[in-house]
Amino acid sequence: MSPQSYDLIFTESIEKELGRILETYSKTKIFILMDSGAQEHCWHLLSGNEKLQNIPKLIIESGEQNKSLESVAKAWTFLSQNGANRHSLVINIGGGLICDLGGFVASTFKRGCHFINVPTTLLSQIDASVGGKTGFNFNGLKNEIGVINQPDIVILCPEFLKTLPMKEFKSGFAEMLKHAMIYSQNYLDELIAFNLNDINYSKLLTLIRKSVAVKQEFVMKDPMERDIRKVLNFGHTIGHALESYAHHHKLELSHGEAVALGMIGELYLSVKKNAFPKDKFKEIVKYITDIYSDFSIFAKDYPELYQLMLHDKKNSDEGVNFTLLPNVGAYTINNICTEEEVFEALNQYGKRN
Ligand SMILES: NC(=O)c1ccc[n+]([C@@H]2O[C@H](COP(=O)([O-])OP(=O)(O)OC[C@H]3O[C@@H](n4cnc5c(N)ncnc54)[C@H](O)[C@@H]3O)[C@@H](O)[C@H]2O)c1
Numbered sequence: 001m002s003p004q005s006y007d008l009i010f011t012e013s014i015e016k017e018l019g020r021i022l023e024t025y026s027k028t029k030i031f032i033l034m035d036s037g038a039q040e041h042c043w044h045l046l047s048g049n050e051k052l053q054n055i056p057k058l059i060i061e062s063g064e065q066n067k068s069l070e071s072v073a074k075a076w077t078f079l080s081q082n083g084a085n086r087h088s089l090v091i092n093i094g095g096g097l098i099c100d101l102g103g104f105v106a107s108t109f110k111r112g113c114h115f116i117n118v119p120t121t122l123l124s125q126i127d128a129s130v131g132g133k134t135g136f137n138f139n140g141l142k143n144e145i146g147v148i149n150q151p152d153i154v155i156l157c158p159e160f161l162k163t164l165p166m167k168e169f170k171s172g173f174a175e176m177l178k179h180a181m182i183y184s185q186n187y188l189d190e191l192i193a194f195n196l197n198d199i200n201y202s203k204l205l206t207l208i209r210k211s212v213a214v215k216q217e218f219v220m221k222d223p224m225e226r227d228i229r230k231v232l233n234f235g236h237t238i239g240h241a242l243e244s245y246a247h248h249h250k251l252e253l254s255h256g257e258a259v260a261l262g263m264i265g266e267l268y269l270s271v272k273k274n275a276f277p278k279d280k281f282k283e284i285v286k287y288i289t290d291i292y293s294d295f296s297i298f299a300k301d302y303p304e305l306y307q308l309m310l311h312d313k314k315n316s317d318e319g320v321n322f323t324l325l326p327n328v329g330a331y332t333i334n335n336i337c338t339e340e341e342v343f344e345a346l347n348q349y350g351k352r353n
């Protein structure tokens, strides 16, 4: 398997598909890492398969705070105590937390064993399960520790999404909006036309396929994020700072909400430095703020947010690095913005002085 390739399988019957795949691993020891929400809402779609029933399983409590070194250590201990070896297979079943954490655990246990992702949230299906970014939060910073390493197989089963709460659905939808912003006006128009209040699952499957294809196009060109893959990070320089800030101050903010808000600020910088069309900026900001929670930040907290951005993994020694857009479907990478420009961008959010 080349460093950036894996098998991507769409299926309507996850139990049969996974059972078929496991036949090819019949000689290896298999383990399951699953988050508690996936256990509650998804396991029944899989557990009819006898082979799966007898596989040792570790449940990681859901919640971003559990994407941690402690959870990684728990999973390493679980594998070690159950006799896993470097030929073993880890099956990650859950959202982006499990794909990131489980992918890292498998990539580092005995210097790396096989893993398969079975994403069960919209965000993990269109983003976290594909592309090989794995890791966990550390020292109050998002994804501070991790590796880029591809799974053997990713199995996408949209059936799982039918139990997803709207908050989590919107979180994944934000990453789809990001894909559209960096890729094409047509795709953005399709997403804007998608009715979140009456989900058409066959239309959703088409959109999922589109988003996965967009992500894969960037990953295949630059698997280790040396340059063009930074485009997939649009909205994240500010987004990750907001997410870490919210976590530190015990405020509710999902990854997708943070990215949606991050895109507003980074679109502002795109208008200022890349001549992104002002009228389109206003339109998109209105659309995003109508969907995502009004997460107001205080001007007095801008320095804390800026300090968090200084840890962004895209940065070199020149300062805070942004991916910006000259228009929908166009992008520039390695834009260094000053603290003053960042503060101006943060002014775009509803703030209380
Ligand atoms: N590696 C990447 O490329 C990448 C890309 C995007 C995001 N991420 C990471 O992914 C994480 C966010 O992922 P997420 O949005 O999936 O959050 P999550 O993994 O925390 O899952 C959200 C919630 O949904 C529950 N859940 C899972 N499947 C469900 C289902 N089918 N029905 C009902 N509930 C279900 C979970 O138990 C959890 O409570 C963040 O840590 C983010 O940094 C990684």
Ligand SMILES: O=C(O)C(=O)C[C@@H](O)[C@H](O)[C@H](O)COP(=O)(O)O
Pocket: 127, 131, 133, 142, 143, 175, 225, 229, 230, 232, 233, 236, 240, 313
């Ligand atoms: O796959 C990528 O590359 C991305 O940037 C996808 C992002 O949506 C995702 O949140 C990723 O985990 C962020 O990467 P990071 O390197 O900023 O931690």
Ligand SMILES: [Zn+2]
Pocket: 127, 175, 236, 255, 259
């Ligand atoms: Zn993201």
